[in-house]
Amino acid sequence: MNFKQLEAFIAFMNTGSTIEAAQRLGTSQPAVSRLLSQFEDDLGVPLFLRRKGRLHPTHQAEILLPDVQNMVLGAASLHRHVNQLRLGGRRRTLLRVQVPSTVAQAVMPGVAEAFLDDHPGVALEVLAGSYENGEVALLSREVDLALVRSPAINTGLTMLLELATEAVCVMPAGHPLQALKTVASADLIDIDLVLLGRQRSLRQQIDHAFRQERMMPQIRAEVHSVEMACRFVAQGLGVSIVNGLFAHLCQDMGVVCRPFRPRIDYCLGMATLAGQAPDPLVPELATRILDAMAQRAGPNAYTSVGSNIGNTAVPPGLQP
Known part of the structure; x- marks a missing residue:
């Protein structure tokens, strides 16, 4: 290897x-x-x-994907610190954040560039993984900040910022379902589907919606991230049902979103470890990440926001 x-x-x-x-x-x-x-x-x-x-x-x-991603990111972090020591430089303050793969690919490069330009004494480590892995990483102090489902599965976490969204049906541009204002589970009879893996909580809710209609979904592929689901959809392999906020991050792939019914609500939050004061820059980083997600996805992608960052103002892009 x-x-x-x-x-x-x-x-x-x-x-x-x-x-x-x-x-x-x-x-x-x-x-x-x-x-x-x-x-x-x-x-x-x-x-x-x-x-x-x-x-x-x-x-x-x-x-295995999250483990491999973390190995590569960890190697990159080690390489950066070795170069700093070799050049006689002072090791920078390291902030560690974990986000789902879709956010890591679509949002974090721009956030990292602006954040690091404003804070030259800081180094940023970005890990990609599931919401559940993000909670575990926070509790084990492997990261300072993580994007997770809200409410969290585990206790001991504090939500700094929250966004609410809903599940959407994603289809290639020009698909017959695009004519509908909303897509119900019954509309997907005999339609090829690309769904997130069975271990995902959203998948369980989708399966329940199909059971209520007493129909067997026609699953053509299962994938690990919203980004991959949208890529498969864009290639014409089927339609998908995913987190609406993440789906809107992928619309430049040539896909179209319609609200899915029965409605599946979805709330995300930037979380830190409770009972421990984070680095003063952590709340700013959390705000920048969700603000970038909201601005790129557009106002139709989310429905509300909550802030628990003391007196920190919520940026315009995140105003409810």
Whole structure:
């Protein structure tokens, strides 16, 4: 197992395509395919299903993705600190944040650039993972800030900022469902679906909506992130039901969103460890992340916001 294999695995899981992964890494498609095969052989775990010349990630691959992402991010952090020491520089204050993969890809680059420009004495470590992993990372003091579901599953966390949204049906532009104002579960009979994995809480609510209609969803693919679901949808593999806020972050892929019925409400919060005063810059970072999400997604993507950051003003983009 080597670093190039890890990078190829992450790029493929984020794009769902060896061709797009190769473009992201600046290499060739055969090279990515070779790295993925070597990675699978080295681990001795089935990571991919091979159908009609295409790779499809297995459940095992989805489970391993957060660990691989954190390994790569940790290596990058170590490399940065070593360079600082080699050049005789002072190690900067490190702030660590965990967000879902979709937010890490779509929002964090811009947030990080502006935040670090304003605070040159700070280094930022961004981890990607599920809401549940974010809670565990906070409780184990591995991160200072995490984007999680609200209310949290575990006690001992404080929500600094919260956004409410709802599930939406995502479809390719021009799909017949685009003519509907809302998409009900009954409208999806005989429609190919791309859904988040069964371990996701939203998936459980979606399954319940189909059971209420006494219908069996026609699932064509299961994926690990909203970004990947939207990429699959954009390629015409089906439609999906995902977090509306995250779906609006992906609209530049050529997908269209419609509210899903029965309504599934969804609340997110930037959380810190309770009973422990965070670094003074943590609330500012939390505000910037949610503000960037709200501004990029647009006002129709969320319905309300709450703030528990003392007297800190909520930026205009997050005003309820």
